[in-house]
Amino acid sequence: MDELIIAGRSFNSRLMVGTGKFSSNEAMVAAMEGSNSEIVTVALRRVDVDNPQDSLLQHIDPKRYLLLPNTSGARDAEEAVRLARIARAAGCEPWIKLEVTPDPYYLLPDPIETLKAAEILVKEGFIVLPYINADPVLAKHLQEVGTATVMPLGSPIGTNKGVRNRDNIAIIIEQAIVPVVVDAGLGAPSHAAEAMEMGADAVLVNTALAVARNPGAMGVAFRKGVEAGREAYLAGLGKQQDKAEASSPLTGFLGS
Amino acid sequence: MEIIFNGKPRETQDSISVQEFLNQLQLDCMQVVVEHNRSIIARQRLDETLLNHGDTLEVIHFVGGG
Numbered sequence: 001m002d003e004l005i006i007a008g009r010s011f012n013s014r015l016m017v018g019t020g021k022f023s024s025n026e027a028m029v030a031a032m033e034g035s036n037s038e039i040v041t042v043a044l045r046r047v048d049v050d051n052p053q054d055s056l057l058q059h060i061d062p063k064r065y066l067l068l069p070n071t072s073g074a075r076d077a078e079e080a081v082r083l084a085r086i087a088r089a090a091g092c093e094p095w096i097k098l099e100v101t102p103d104p105y106y107l108l109p110d111p112i113e114t115l116k117a118a119e120i121l122v123k124e125g126f127i128v129l130p131y132i133n134a135d136p137v138l139a140k141h142l143q144e145v146g147t148a149t150v151m152p153l154g155s156p157i158g159t160n161k162g163v164r165n166r167d168n169i170a171i172i173i174e175q176a177i178v179p180v181v182v183d184a185g186l187g188a189p190s191h192a193a194e195a196m197e198m199g200a201d202a203v204l205v206n207t208a209l210a211v212a213r214n215p216g217a218m219g220v221a222f223r224k225g226v227e228a229g230r231e232a233y234l235a236g237l238g239k240q241q242d243k244a245e246a247s248s249p250l251t252g253f254l255g256s
Numbered sequence: 257m258e259i260i261f262n263g264k265p266r267e268t269q270d271s272i273s274v275q276e277f278l279n280q281l282q283l284d285c286m287q288v289v290v291e292h293n294r295s296i297i298a299r300q301r302l303d304e305t306l307l308n309h310g311d312t313l314e315v316i317h318f319v320g321g322g
Contacts (some may be wrong), residue, residue: 018322028320043321046262046314047288055287056318072321082294086316089289089296157322184322206322 002234004202006179007095007127007148009066013038014196015226016068016181018206021158022215025059031209032065034219041068041097041204044083044090068129070097076110077117084121096121097151098130107157111138115145122146131183134168136175143178150176151204153184154195158207160187163194173199189225196229197237257309268307275302278315288317 003010016039022028032040040060060067069087074080077100084096098121100113109131115138121128127148132138134152142150152169155161162185163169173180179201186192192203205222212218258265268277274297278285290297291314297305307313 019320020322022320041322042318044289044316045319047283047317049262049281049283052282055284056320057287067318069318070321085296086289086291089298090316090318204322 002230004179006129011038011066011202012036013223013226014202014230015192015223016041016183016202016204017209017219018204019056019060020206021210023210025054025056027210027215029059030216031212031219032060034216034223035205035209036223037219038065039068040065041070041206043070043072044086045073066095067092068095068097070099070131071117072099072101074100074117075102075113076100077113077120080113080117081120081124084117084126085124088126093127094125095127095148096129098128098147101157109133109153111135114138115141118142118147119145129181134165134172136168136171139172139180140175143176147178149179149181149201151181151183154182154191155185157184159185160208161185162187162191163198166198169195169200170198189221191225192222193225193229193232196226197232199233202226257307259307259310260312262314270309271306273303274305274307274313277307277313278302283315288315290315 004014013036015035015037017035017037018041019028069092071080071083074083080100088094100110101107102110114130118128118130122145129149130142130147131151139150152172154163181202182195182200183204186205187208195203209215209218257270285299285302293312
């Protein structure tokens, strides 16, 4: 059985899904079910007493899904640590997707603050999954402080551009001693398959599912993409080369 | 008295407990996490924690996110 193991816990699915931006809770649940995911991310925000909403958690079966709260909205390490502690106080397992994104335009993660927060959270017993730019040196530092994964972005959050930094992600994968989860920017199942073919251990998808006309069907499509990519990686892909190499024999032609 | 609730000033009666404050806003304590003056309050202590003028209260819950 080809299981994904993060911090000693096994998962059959290598597709994590986010729960943001869906048009309805029903659409979100359809995407979660279609994707066959076992890890779903959620965010923490102030309650809005002027516009009360029903609880998100009542739509997420805790027996089926591991809830992975994120620290989105944190602009520095201190805010990220604060959010992680709040998530744990909510009764979640101590898993945290660490995100520190001070720049609201590109939402690129701050490497220095992310590393600082990771160090504190690991010491406090959190299982830390940090969202990072595809920087192999940073990935190494994070693993050294004890993060459970590294989560390099394919392209900025919500851009649907796919894997735009292949070479750096390939180095991260080559050097990783923890699972590598390609997160952010994956807009199509082919993007997810590409990341998995490269040897990523898992991917995380949100926007592509949430904006699909049919989120449930898109969840299925991404599941297939992830499975195809993983199976191709395990089966062993051929090397690329410039010169053609015939698939058919080059001898025994008619008239020769 | 006035407290800062989720970043905005809000009038409330004197020496109200955090639990009563949540009740008045019809917030289910099982669905939220409360920070009082930057410290997280355990659910079982919401009743005994009293608000004072000028206190800061953050009431946080889960929303969809990636």
